[in-house]
Amino acid sequence: MADIYDDPDVDAIYGRQPVTQDGQSTRPLLISQLDARDADLARTYFTTHAGLYNAGFSPQACLGDLVAGVSVVDGFSGTTPDGWRKVIVFEMAKALDQLFYTHQQAAIAQAFAEWMAWTIEEHAWAIGEGANLTALGDRHQECLSIWMTVGPRRDSAAGVFLPPSPAEARRIVSLALGG
Numbered sequence: 036m037a038d039i040y041d042d043p044d045v046d047a048i049y050g051r052q053p054v055t056q057d058g059q060s061t062r063p064l065l066i067s068q069l070d071a072r073d074a075d076l077a078r079t080y081f082t083t084h085a086g087l088y089n090a091g092f093s094p095q096a097c098l099g100d101l102v103a104g105v106s107v108v109d110g111f112s113g114t115t116p117d118g119w120r121k122v123i124v125f126e127m128a129k130a131l132d133q134l135f136y137t138h139q140q141a142a143i144a145q146a147f148a149e150w151m152a153w154t155i156e157e158h159a160w161a162i163g164e165g166a167n168l169t170a171l172g173d174r175h176q177e178c179l180s181i182w183m184t185v186g187p188r189r190d191s192a193a194g195v196f197l198p199p200s201p202a203e204a205r206r207i208v209s210l211a212l213g214g
Contacts, residue, residue: 037168037169038170039121039122039170039171041169041170042118042169042170042171044116044117044118044121045118045121045122046118047116047118048064048065048068048116048118048119049062049064049065050062050063050064050065064077064081066078068116069115069119070112070114072112073115076107076110076111077107077119079103079106079107080103080104080107083099083100083103084100084103084104084126086099086100087100087129087130092130092133094134094138094140096130097130097131097134097138098130098143100126100127100129100130101127101130101131101147104124104126104127104130105127105147105150108120108123108124108154120154120158121160124151124155124171124174125171125174127147127151128178131147131148131151131178131181132177134147135181141181141184141185144181144185145181145182145184145185145186146203148177148179148181149178149182149203151174151175152175152178152179152182155171155174155178156175160172161174161175
């Protein structure tokens, strides 16, 4: 499987000169390429995502990361470069895995898996030959696996399974959060 940073859209959101912080060398995110509103959204997600690690991937931190990710990705303007959405969806997958496999919260994990699979499909980020060998293609397959493990929704009148739906995923997420 390829690394998410091999994706040219993701590579484009990082600076070329590494910076060293706490003994680790990383390439900084280029927040300056975003308008003020989108930059605030990106900061919101990455602050929440850092909290996921600080909280040891607790169920609440995983859920918070996923909720923030959906809100940010859906809230970005149409001019936001795809690399921002891609890296956030990819990073959200870490929280999804913990919520599903470690914390065994299958129903809520299914809603987020459905949203993530639909988002990857909507933007055609894992299409074509070899797509499953890409980082997002791998995440897409994992999301579909979680979605199918829990059991996809079924239209009993028509006798068919319903495809992933972002609206339904958001409705289920809202209900799970007491909304």
